Amino acid sequence: MKHRAITAFALIAAMPMAPVVADAPAPDSASTHIDANNNEACAQLVPGSLRKQVAKDYPGFRFIRVDDYTEEDINTESQYHHGSKCIAAASADYFGDRRPSFAFMLMSGDGNLLVMVAREKPGHPWEITKLDGWKVRDVFIEGEKIHYYLNTLEPGVYTNALVEEGEEEPPSDELKNLSSKTPGVVYGTIESTGVGYFFVDGRWVHLTTSD
Secondary structure, three states, X not given: XXXXXXXXXXXXXXXXXXXXXXXXXXOOOOOOOOOOOOOOHHHHHOOHHHHHHHHHHOOOEXXXXXXXXXXXXXXXXXXXXXXXXXXXXXXEOOOOOOOOEEEEEEEEOOOEEEEEXXXXXXXXXXXXXXXXXXXXXXXXXXXXXXXXEEEEEOOEEEEOHHHHOOOOXXXXXXXXXXXXXOOEEEEEEOOOOEEEEEEEOOXXXXXXXXX
């Protein structure tokens, strides 16, 4: 299956991913059931220990909720998330260490959005990295909904969409081409271009992906 944000020039087939068992809403719960229709479906996707560390390290921020979106956006995007109404979190082996890692979006009360990725290192706290962040225009003050998704990109060979379409040179911090043997994190505006981040040679690199 191809996510609409995955470019047509991803040439390497997806690597099989081990299933990820996520914690239930209560951190001490032993249940592994995730209610895909729950308003807190994205928070449910990540382990309780990671939720606790996010709350400690990023006070004032929370996981994106289902009701932060219009019903139309949820219906449009959920098909790329196995039918789940959580369209702002994902899990895969992003670091290539054969351990599950998690990508997710956080929002603050004044409308700041963060794109995060986290992995667990045995004997250490969660390693949480901010990939990007921006201000959404008074999202709560005006009662507006957000229109951003986050998902997983297949491993592969990618060309920056700006180069592919011949529109312009990409920004200086973006790659024109990249090859990755591990999955990447993609995020962006629903039904528009996205940004794909991959962990290559020990660092995060990114480029624009097509819609």
